[in-house]
Amino acid sequence: MSHSEIQHEICSFIEKELLNDDSISLKPETPLLELGILDSLKMTELVAFIEQHYQISLMPEDISPAYFNHLVSISKLVVERIQQGKNAAA
Numbered sequence: 001m002s003h004s005e006i007q008h009e010i011c012s013f014i015e016k017e018l019l020n021d022d023s024i025s026l027k028p029e030t031p032l033l034e035l036g037i038l039d040s041l042k043m044t045e046l047v048a049f050i051e052q053h054y055q056i057s058l059m060p061e062d063i064s065p066a067y068f069n070h071l072v073s074i075s076k077l078v079v080e081r082i083q084q085g086k087n088a089a090a
Helices: 003-018 042-054 073-088
Strands: none
Touching: 003 042, 003 073, 042 073
């Protein structure tokens, strides 16, 4: 699965499940935390989606503003964890 596919899936989840405002259109660099799109409860829901959908485990240190500020950083984190899982299984 490519970085852009993961980014699109995460964007779709946020727009459909977490956004209460149809007027907001997410872009790859939209500041999710600064705009209040993600708060602590919504981040928990997003983490659960990511872990279930991509069959990965995120560490507590992964759940930080550095990774969850925008779609680019979230999808990069997911790709890294998927690769780590593949390397561990090899």
